[in-house]
Amino acid sequence: MAKTYDYLFKLLLIGDSGVGKTSILFRFSEDAFNISFISTIGIDFKIRTIDLDGKKVKLQIWDTAGQERFRTITTAYYRGSMGIMLVYDVTNEKSFENIKNWIRNIEENASADVEKMILGNKCDLDSKRQVSKERGEQLAIEYQIKFVETSAKDSLNVEYAFYTLARDIKAKMEKKQEASNPPGGRSGAHQLKANEPQRKPTSWLSRCSVL
Amino acid sequence: MSTSSVDEIPDQSKDLFTQDGVLLKNCVGRPVTDLNSIGMLCIVQNADGTKCVEWRPNDLITIDSDTQDQEWAVVNTVGRRQRTLSGNMTSDYATLRARIIKIPLEELKTFKVTRNNQQMQFSTKQGVWQTTFYFQHGNAEIFVAYLKNHVKTAKTRHDRNTYVVVEPNVESQVLNRSFAELDIFTENTTDVVWNLVSNFKQRPYETTLEAFSKLTDIVYYGNEGLNGKRDVSEEVADLLTKSMSAMEDATTITKNEEYEVVSVKPTLPPRPCIPRGTPLSTEKWDALQDKDGRITEVEGVKQLIFRGGVAHSIRQSVWKHLLDYYPWQMSHSEIRAHQKKKTEEYFSMKLQWRSMTEGQESRFSEYRDRKSLVEKDVNRTDRTHPFYAGDNNPNLVVLQDILMTYVMYNFDLGYVQGMSDILAPLLLLLGNEVDSFWCFVGFMEKIASNFDMDQAGMKHQLLQLQQLLMFASPDLAQHLAQKDSGNMYFCFRWLLVWFKREFSHIDIMRLWEVLWTGLPCANFHLLICVAILDAEKDVLISKDYGFTEILKHVNDLSMSLDVDRILSTAEGIYHQIVSAPHLNDQIRIILGMEPLNMANSAHSGNSDRQEAGTSRTQTNGNETRTNGNEHTGPFGQDIDEVMYQIGLDMNF
Numbered sequence: 001m002a003k004t005y006d007y008l009f010k011l012l013l014i015g016d017s018g019v020g021k022t023s024i025l026f027r028f029s030e031d032a033f034n035i036s037f038i039s040t041i042g043i044d045f046k047i048r049t050i051d052l053d054g055k056k057v058k059l060q061i062w063d064t065a066g067q068e069r070f071r072t073i074t075t076a077y078y079r080g081s082m083g084i085m086l087v088y089d090v091t092n093e094k095s096f097e098n099i100k101n102w103i104r105n106i107e108e109n110a111s112a113d114v115e116k117m118i119l120g121n122k123c124d125l126d127s128k129r130q131v132s133k134e135r136g137e138q139l140a141i142e143y144q145i146k147f148v149e150t151s152a153k154d155s156l157n158v159e160y161a162f163y164t165l166a167r168d169i170k171a172k173m174e175k176k177q178e179a180s181n182p183p184g185g186r187s188g189a190h191q192l193k194a195n196e197p198q199r200k201p202t203s204w205l206s207r208c209s210v211l
Numbered sequence: 212m213s214t215s216s217v218d219e220i221p222d223q224s225k226d227l228f229t230q231d232g233v234l235l236k237n238c239v240g241r242p243v244t245d246l247n248s249i250g251m252l253c254i255v256q257n258a259d260g261t262k263c264v265e266w267r268p269n270d271l272i273t274i275d276s277d278t279q280d281q282e283w284a285v286v287n288t289v290g291r292r293q294r295t296l297s298g299n300m301t302s303d304y305a306t307l308r309a310r311i312i313k314i315p316l317e318e319l320k321t322f323k324v325t326r327n328n329q330q331m332q333f334s335t336k337q338g339v340w341q342t343t344f345y346f347q348h349g350n351a352e353i354f355v356a357y358l359k360n361h362v363k364t365a366k367t368r369h370d371r372n373t374y375v376v377v378e379p380n381v382e383s384q385v386l387n388r389s390f391a392e393l394d395i396f397t398e399n400t401t402d403v404v405w406n407l408v409s410n411f412k413q414r415p416y417e418t419t420l421e422a423f424s425k426l427t428d429i430v431y432y433g434n435e436g437l438n439g440k441r442d443v444s445e446e447v448a449d450l451l452t453k454s455m456s457a458m459e460d461a462t463t464i465t466k467n468e469e470y471e472v473v474s475v476k477p478t479l480p481p482r483p484c485i486p487r488g489t490p491l492s493t494e495k496w497d498a499l500q501d502k503d504g505r506i507t508e509v510e511g512v513k514q515l516i517f518r519g520g521v522a523h524s525i526r527q528s529v530w531k532h533l534l535d536y537y538p539w540q541m542s543h544s545e546i547r548a549h550q551k552k553k554t555e556e557y558f559s560m561k562l563q564w565r566s567m568t569e570g571q572e573s574r575f576s577e578y579r580d581r582k583s584l585v586e587k588d589v590n591r592t593d594r595t596h597p598f599y600a601g602d603n604n605p606n607l608v609v610l611q612d613i614l615m616t617y618v619m620y621n622f623d624l625g626y627v628q629g630m631s632d633i634l635a636p637l638l639l640l641l642g643n644e645v646d647s648f649w650c651f652v653g654f655m656e657k658i659a660s661n662f663d664m665d666q667a668g669m670k671h672q673l674l675q676l677q678q679l680l681m682f683a684s685p686d687l688a689q690h691l692a693q694k695d696s697g698n699m700y701f702c703f704r705w706l707l708v709w710f711k712r713e714f715s716h717i718d719i720m721r722l723w724e725v726l727w728t729g730l731p732c733a734n735f736h737l738l739i740c741v742a743i744l745d746a747e748k749d750v751l752i753s754k755d756y757g758f759t760e761i762l763k764h765v766n767d768l769s770m771s772l773d774v775d776r777i778l779s780t781a782e783g784i785y786h787q788i789v790s791a792p793h794l795n796d797q798i799r800i801i802l803g804m805e806p807l808n809m810a811n812s813a814h815s816g817n818s819d820r821q822e823a824g825t826s827r828t829q830t831n832g833n834e835t836r837t838n839g840n841e842h843t844g845p846f847g848q849d850i851d852e853v854m855y856q857i858g859l860d861m862n863f
Contacts, residue, residue, distance in 0.1 A: 017628060018587035036594030039587070039628050041712060042703040044766050045759065060759065067584070067628045072666050073703055094583070 005049055005058035009169050010080055011162075012110075014102050015087030016095035017066030020121040023152035024087065025063050028162050033153050040065045043077050050166060057166055075109040083115040083165045088136075090120045090149065091128040096135070103143060115168045116145045119161055124151040223258035226265075228357040232347035235266060236330070238312060239341040245310055252331075252344055252354060254361060255313075262361050264314040264333065266344065270307065312342060316362050316376075323373040324351045331355070479683060479791050482783040487775045488519030496525050503542035506532065512539075517730040520721045526640055533727040534637075534653030536646065550645075557645045561616045578618075581625045585614045592631040596716060598639050610638055613648045620652065627662040630655075632708040636719055657727070661707050672706050673699040675801045676737045682791075682798050683741050683784050687748045694757050701762040702740050709736060718774040725778060731785055733803025738788075742781035743772060 013021040022040050027033055029046040045062040062081065064074040086102050088095040099118060106114065120136040123129075133149055140147030146164060150157040233252040235245060250268040257263065318335040325332070331351045332340040346354070355374070364374040495515065500506055521529045531537040536553070537546055564578075572579055589611045593599045599606055613634060618625055633654055638647040660668025677699050681688040691697050704712055709726065711719055726736050747764065750756070756764060788798060796806035 037591050
């Protein structure tokens with residue numbers, strides 16, 4: 001079967017229940033918004049192929065249930081993800097505070113070099129805002145993670161967020177590729193993908209042993 | 212080289228046939244050092260007249276010079292082939308003799324020739340190919356030809372290279388005897404076996420219950436190719452071979468020595484097609500109540516509901532009974548009193564959270580968290596249904612009030628995502644806040660473990676589902692395992708909210724009321740999963756779906772499933788499972804049946820076993836259900852222990 005893409009990236013949306021993960025995904029994959037979404041039970045994913053600097057990049061984006069209780073199940077799907085969107089709701093202080101917990105959750109369950117990005121969603125609801133943009137930026141600096149405020153409803157920065165994350169993954173991938181391959185190497189997306197899981201235990205374990 | 216006389220050999224055995232150039236490739240229980248040594252494979256007649264297949268390593272024997280260049284020699288007509296012993300019979304000899312392998316023909320069950328006549332395997336035990344020989348000259352068929360002079364074998368259609376010993380195989384004698392003991396046999400055995408097998412097709416469970424329940428031996432039988440009369444030995448051969456080959460598929464070779472049976476996947480009896488019934492009608496429902504409104508024939512009512520569901524016009528009353536809000540035996544007047552009491556109880560709990568001040572709330576984070584979760588979910592529950600659609604819909608307020616009151620009713624459990632899905636259809640049907648609350652409480656009793664903090668209940672069910680699937684649809688279970696999906700996480704949504712997201716409102720009412728009856732067994736909802744998956748088996752396997760495709764495919768089944776067909780299939784699978792001769796305790800426990808091991812040591816004996824799958828099972832399943840706690844049945848402790856152990860093995 002002919003390959004319809006150059007790269008396949010697995011991305012993950014995580015964050016508290018009701019912050020708008022499914023809405024962000026729906027906006028990105030269907031360019032639509034529906035006020036009466038249903039809560040996500042279990043896990044699902046959507047696909048969108050984007051064009052990035054002349055390469056076709058297929059994004060497989062996983063959407064998870066947010067409630068803490070389901071984490072033992074949802075973390076099973078972290079494996080192999082190359083990029084993670086950490087989502088909070090600017091109108092919900094608690095969801096912002098929990099970003100730290102989600103980051104810890106990633107460190108425990110995802111590949112150590114996974115690309116991350118923090119999204120402050122529902123920025124259209126300015127009257128209900130509880131978390132300022134500055135606090136979001138401050139948190140991002142603290143963790144050295146890119147940050148953007150989004151609105152799935154108004155289609156603000158959603159495209160930008162996914163393109164940015166995908167571009168960062170692609171850059172990282174190509175950098176590794178150059179390092180491991182002598183100049184003139186062919187496109188090695190799959191080769192790199194295969195290497196990915198093997199790297200995880202070492203980096204993760206070494207971190208453990210330091211602790 | 213001195214030739215010793217036959218008489219000097221300590222045993223009086225006689226080689227009937229010998230084949231040189233045979234390597235021992237594998238033998239259960241033998242040290243690795245014994246393997247790959249070359250030797251001679253013989254058919255030997257012992258002093259007492261019994262026969263065996265015997266392999267001797269070459270360093271034990273040398274061949275007479277006159278036959279040395281022969282690859283094999285027929286000896287049954289010329290008598291015993293001479294043995295030449297180099298050196299005297301010392302302790303070395305004893306050691307060497309210990310390396311001889313003997314397979315008594317009366318114990319031999321099956322053998323097969325593979326790898327283009329280069330390999331031959333023997334088995335004396337169901338499920339294990341104990342011994343494997345490699346024929347250097349690629350002529351195993353000749354050994355087989357001679358072996359067949361001494362045992363009666365049958366080839367099978369499924370595998371031309373496998374032979375099943377039908378005589379003097381002990382097992383098959385037992386099998387024949389067992390068939391003979393079923394009084395239904397008046398003709399010769401061939402007809403009898405054929406009739407029995409063909410009866411499965413027409414009257415699957417009658418035949419099973421009549422005949423097979425009387426069998427104490429394990430009998431495996433096929434579920435296909437039943438058209439046309441066949442020789443009984445071939446039939447039996449097929450059955451046994453099928454079990455053998457099935458077991459071989461599930462067999463792995465440990466690195467150095469032996470074959471180890473990992474799991475067994477014999478076939479199930481054919482699936483009966485069970486038509487659905489008509490819904491419980493108003494007339495029937497009225498007739499089932501006495502003049503005071505008491506319902507005494509509870510089991511009968513449940514049977515009717517299980518078979519056909521409930522007519523929509525009487526759902527409101529019937530559901531209150533099914534969900535243990537109204538006790539079945541209460542009269543109209545008692546119910547009125549009961550309802551009054553329950554209404555007061557509800558409103559006192561509602562008042563507890565309604566009277567909470569903002570200040571209290573600000574100092575009560577656990578309450579705040581629960582409230583916030585409820586609010587978020589109420590706003591996204593069934594909003595496409597007219598009953599819950601639109602801004603400022605008053606039904607959403609009721610939905611929220613009930614869920615908040617439930618938080619006070621069971622604060623430790625609190626609110627967990629999925630609960631609003633469970634409640635919405637109840638409120639939609641009943642329309643009344645108090646009734647909906649208590650019916651919700653009753654439903655939650657049945658599925659409380661779905662919402663465990665550590666998700667132990669969900670994991671437990673997913674594990675049980677995996678085990679049921681392995682039993683009922685092993686091909687699919689194995690495919691899923693190969694694709695990293697053996698944990699069945701892709702069925703999580705189905706189980707958490709009892710398929711609420713998979714069916715329309717109309718269909719979910721039907722499915723739920725059937726499941727609430729607790730019939731025909733415990734955990735019937737898991738068999739619903741098996742039925743849905745079984746229908747997708749061909750797609751999942753033939754398209755070689757992987758981890759992500761499996762999840763996507765299963766998620767996308769939502770709203771495209773036929774509830775009646777699935778209920779019918781699930782019931783069919785239930786009957787297949789309980790009439791399977793190899794039904795084991797693991798599966799019995801999942802379905803709420805008494806485990807056989809337990810039954811033997813306790814009060815019940817054989818008569819109980821015969822009733823497996825009939826009323827006794829249902830009662831058990833029912834008791835488990837109505838207790839609302841699947842972990843504490845009559846054998847609670849042991850289930851927990853067994854499941855815990857299995858869980859450990861599964862890395863849960």
